[in-house]
Amino acid sequence: MPPSPTGRRLRIGIGGMAIESSQFCPHRSTYDDFRITREHALLDRYTWARPDGDLAELVEWVPLVHAVAVPGGPVERAAYDRIKDELTARIRESGPLDGVVYDIHGAMSVVGLADAEADLTDAVRAATGPGTLISAAMDLHGNVSRRFAERLDLLTAHRLAPHEDAWETRERAARKLVGRLVLGKGRPHRAWVQVPVLLPGEKTSTRLEPAKSLYGRLASVEALDGVVDAALWVGYAWADEERCRAAVVVTADDPELAVAQAESLARAYWDARRDFVFVGPTGDADGCIARAVGSPARPFLLSDSGDNPTAGGAGDLGYMLGRLLANEELASGRVTALHPGITDPKAVAVCFDAGVGAEVTLRVGGHFSAGTGPHAEPYELTGTVTALEDAAGPASGGPRGNPAYDGGGRTAAVTRGGVTVVLTERRKPFHTRADFGALDPLGYDLVVVKIGYLEPELHAMAADWLLALTPGGVDQDLLRLGHHKVLRPLYPFDDEGFEEPDLTPVVL
Known part of the structure; x- marks a missing residue:
């Protein structure tokens, strides 16, 4: 040059x-x-x-x-x-x-x-x-x-x-x-x-x-x-x-x-x-869980897409945890699942005070979202603290090229039946193998992550996967969110009878 x-x-x-x-x-x-x-x-x-x-x-x-x-x-x-x-x-x-x-x-x-x-x-x-x-x-x-x-x-x-x-x-x-x-x-x-x-x-x-x-x-x-x-x-x-x-x-x-x-x-x-279609096969939470449990593919990944913190979700909903434990195969432990990471600093503190091996009763989730809707209330969980980790330093270096992502502070894993949930002190994504810390996602039948489409390492890890259309601040079903300030007409909010738009560019 x-x-x-x-x-x-x-x-x-x-x-x-x-x-x-x-x-x-x-x-x-x-x-x-x-x-x-x-x-x-x-x-x-x-x-x-x-x-x-x-x-x-x-x-x-x-x-x-x-x-x-x-x-x-x-x-x-x-x-x-x-x-x-x-x-x-x-x-x-x-x-x-x-x-x-x-x-x-x-x-x-x-x-x-x-x-x-x-x-x-x-x-x-x-x-x-x-x-x-x-x-x-x-x-x-x-x-x-x-x-x-x-x-x-x-x-x-x-x-x-x-x-x-x-x-x-x-x-x-x-x-x-x-x-x-x-x-x-x-x-x-x-x-x-x-x-x-x-x-x-x-x-x-x-x-x-x-x-x-x-x-x-x-x-x-x-x-x-x-x-x-x-x-x-x-x-x-x-x-x-x-x-x-x-x-x-x-x-x-x-x-x-x-x-x-x-x-x-x-x-x-x-x-x-x-x-345009979803990047993977979709379904509601219960349907996706049932299909994953019944599949021979392991690990089977599920996206808890409505509460994805890397798209703007709160990352604190316990909704998917409740649906996992409502499945008899998972609740009994015949099938295992790892579900990171619900943001709940109070629950993390209780786990650290109790120590690994202790039984705890927690109200999981709702740190930001409690009171905002029927799916945002905390889930009452009784389980055993199975892992504690202080991941204050950098983890994956940032999904989507974003250097803001770090280790999420302290994390606590709690197991009930076949389900292990990872609770985080701060909002944190789980996109790479390093993000899981000492827990090995390959050791579980299901891995349920708060994400939308799978980032490259998760995509490579998954033997199969489904995009669960769950509720939350980044609900994939836009029509049920309640937009009212967007400029209409706008697809998909308006479709039938939508006149051809003027797509003439303006030179700036």
């Missing part, structure tokens, strides 16, 4: 704020839920920003601040304002910046705001001034309103779900930005269009058609002469805001080419809206 037009190293800041927030989840995300990274530790997150990286001679990377949290409920306004204020202050204090790599998610909800990412981006743009190029790296489950997109110069998103390309996406956003600055090209055109479709991520996995082909097109569009980037967002289904819907942005130096390609992608997504 040639030197910059000015003959000096480019100054590019890195920062952002990332969380996925379900507005149907009773949990509230506080400042303490975020992992805040600053100074050299921030640059160390990105291989291309390290001193030995191949861009070091071209770029002086300026660490701003980055905040990332495990998905959950809406962010408390005070926490959001505190992080926004630090980010914008650091931008102003850093001196003139040629560019900013803006590392965000796109599905953050903040109490009292209708479009949190647009509000944050307004503040970032005000701090940088109009001459700084901002390049956003996003999750494909984010939302892209016009107000948000107008403040950006470049924006791209993951092309895989599960997000095995999360770090690749961040690098693409950085390298595209450096390329524009080195060549002195400035701000490209962005053809933006929203598509009136809102689907859960478990129906839009790129492992399956039609998402596989739709996302597979993006690289070929990007390769066209004059195109800088092509991105497709499915939107975030568990927030209730006008911006929640699919979107396409094609970034190019040729505005007519950008419009044509964006409209083609948007039309293809709209035409395929009824073809």
